[in-house]
Amino acid sequence: MDELRDPRKTFGEALLEAAQNNPNIVALSADSSSGSGMTPFKEKFPERHFEFGIMEQGIMGFASGLATTGKIPFFAAIAPFVTARPFEMFRNDVGYMRQNVKVVGRSAGLTYSDLGATHQSLDDIAIIRTIPGVTVINPGDPVDIVKAVHAAVAHVGPVYIKVGSPKMPVLMDENYPFQIGKGVVMEDGDDVTIIATGTLLSKAAAATKILKSKGIAARLINMHTIKPLDRELVLKAAQETGKIVTVEEGYLAGGLGGCIAELLATELPTPMRMIGVDDQYAPTGPYEELLSSLGLQGEQIAETVEKFLG
């Protein structure tokens, strides 16, 4: 069994570490510092932590204004409330103004499984990637989360990082060279390519193992950056394996699947299957059961791939 780590705690520790090395980092909270893992930051740097209460539109503007003065604001809160709710502020004040703001949508995807559609964030990737100049990162494991935070600090410009909340298995080597915009081949294979992102990377990895046991060599790619997309890696995989499957905890429309379909349709038409959440409000219930009901468990992903291969 892989080691499990809490993604929000992991984010908070990475933020604290980054802040120790960079005095310009400030943290903004929408009555959500503890839930976003920012308590250690708040305790260590109370003068760099700002509480705003539940006003995400206002905070997005404040983040932009702070960035104009040279600060690097990290605004972390529940994913739909930092993406869908203040979308226009994200687009205009952060994107259009090209400000060095880092927005972290936590408890993203279906992870608020029992709280329902208002608190689930299945459209964040789709809407935020429409904003020109915004980097969109969806880390696949706790190692990725830490590396994404440091990469976001090093990158000058707006970044959105999507983070779940159930504990995640460690899948990546602590020393691997994370680079924004560069996917990682985790398993080689020539029969099909599975491109997975974020919280479902572990499920895709499980599916890859199952397929291997059945003699199907699936290439597995951890696509931790949605934008800019690693076009070369996708096109190479399409060329070499001839079939592409995408896996994500989000809407098919506009998400990773949509993103890759856009690329392949124009550059190298390739048969595809897109695994994620189709056009619906997901039911509520325990997280793992919810994933099962939507066909997002490892065995189910393997089954879908098998059917696709015929």
Next chain:
Amino acid sequence: MPKLNYEEEKELAKIAVRIRQNVLRMIKAGRAGHVGGALSCTDIMTVLYFKIMRVDPQNPQWRERDRFVLSAGHKCLALYGTLAEKGFFEKSLLDTYGAMSTRLGGHPDMHKLPGVETNTGALGHGLSIAGGMALGLRMDNPAAKVYVVMGDGELAEGSNWEAAAAISHHKLDNLLAFIDRNGLQICGRTVDVMSYEPLDKRWETFGWSVRVIDGNDLQKIYKNATDIPFEKGKPSMIIADTVKAKGLPFAEDKVNFHYWKATDEELEIAEQALQQIEEGIK
């Protein structure tokens, strides 16, 4: 309270006319523009840029500078006219208003024009951005101040009230906002479309220190806006009662001059009106 002497006031009045002439010049070039709000806030812009704010047209990114945020971005003609008058860019650029790929868009873009600090246009964004600026400046650059011009119609955007609360909560007393209360918006009188009156009491309740003045009176603007904060620990607010399209008698306080598609004849009358004001300054 500080006071402009006779010469200073006369000089500012001349500048205000020249800024209004710059506005007209852009409308002439582009054949249309948001004239009403630009001219109602011109006197505020004049006093801010020529008497109060510490800015350097030769070094627009000067770290110690004061910041200006035009929350009501559609009043950009006033901002462009002021920046041109202050020397941030050549006045010939004003003639590109309305042209393809102009640097002077229908709403301001900070990446296209020196002196523009924010990209505004969608209403209800500027005050939050200004709040962030004030917070950042207070940490590293405490002498710098942040000035904001908002519209009165804009106040219906709920995001303003998030900003109002946060700026007060964080005690950002290095910020002064103006509400350019010209009383009109696209569909009629602001109080009829969506009233947030009484504005003074609302802002006071949100923790701001509020003054209400004649916003087309240069002396009153100067007297009231020069020393901030009005009260230590509180953000300052000037509710400026203004006349929409101030300076053009045929357009003043008329709802259909929010956005003006100018005819040649109207432009000529407008030019004459401003010339008369200029000649009347003694």
